[in-house]
Amino acid sequence: MGTGDWNDGMNRIGREGRGESVWLGFFLHVILDAFIPHAISRGDNRPAEHYRGCQKNLHDHLNSEGWDGQWYRRAYYDDGAALGTHKSAECRIDGLAQSWAVLSGATTGVRAETAMDQLMKQLVCEDDGLIRLLTPPFENTPHDPGYIKGYVAGVRENGGQYTHAATWVVMALARLGRRSDAVRMLEMLSPVSHTSTEEKIDRYMVEPYVIAADVYGAAPHVGRGGWTWYTGSAGWAYRVAVESIFGLRLEQGGILVMKPCLPDDWPLVEMTYTHPLWKTVYQITINNPTCRNESVKEVSLDGEDVPLVDGTARILLSQDGLHHALVIVMGAASSGA
Helix, strand or coil, X not given: CCCCCCCCCCCCCXXXXXXXXXXXXXXXXXXXXXXXXXXXXXXXXXXXXXXXXXXXXXXXXXXXXXXXXXXXXXXXXXXXXXXXXXXXXXXXXXXXXXXXXXHXXXXXHHXXXXXXXXXXXXXXECCCCEECCEECCCCCCCCXXXXXXXXXXXXXXXXXEEHHHHHHHHHHHHHCCCHHHHHHHHHHHCCCHHHCCHHHHHHHCCCCCCCXXXXXXXXXXXXXXXXXXXXXXXXXXXXXXXXXXXXXXXXXXXXXXXXXXXXXXXXXXXXXXXXXXXXXXXXEEEECCCCCCCEEEEEEECCEECCCECCEEEEEXXXXXXXXXXXXXXXXXXXXX
């Protein structure tokens, strides 16, 4: 944990060098997932085997010492005390550990669903339009987590919404296939949702056309926006919308991957994708004729059928600089899927 992981406000949890971050364990799990194939491609097989062993060891400890019974803990202090546990009066649950447990692939199935269920139950307040980073906020704990405790309870990282982390909640919901939840949460993060009425405008008090880095979560300022023009949050919100919800990703620089995660009541989605180098344009239409956006059923490019690979459309992009029509038809998931 050192003097802070992603949340640098937790700068005194591991300052003596013994504290450990559960979130960082999940993040390292992701890094190893990406690095092992890279090592193999270079012929570095012995290091790759070592990394596999490290990842397996990490996986086992995250799912034993990191698991609290219904959600994942956040960290351990230098003295071994757990942070983010049901026994805690403050910071009982932290959203980072739950979303990255899913995003890392280190947990799946019932445990992943359970962790996200608890996140939705304890950290999401739809009436106020908030996804809190953690709850309850730090106020009186005898342990010193760091300067995060210097923020007023419910403000910024100390129990407010930190939008950068909230976008990862949406991404994790999409990864689990919880399509309606994911879209609803993304819509909730939009500044438009915070300014749709005069009453909301008076409460939000910042620009209605840019992402706020944080939104206050404590009375009397619940729902007030904090820092705006904060590109970290804006960039992640854009990525989540394009990649996690609309399902558009680019692989290896020249393969367009489409695996939408859309709610059933969206009948049609249209997108335009332009390759940044080749300037080839793809007009993308996603049709939902049966009100079931569960899986990709058919794909055609310029009227020609495209085969699916594991239920995903993979299109080898053209370098011709012309316009192409890509049509995706959604439908019910196959029996047993």
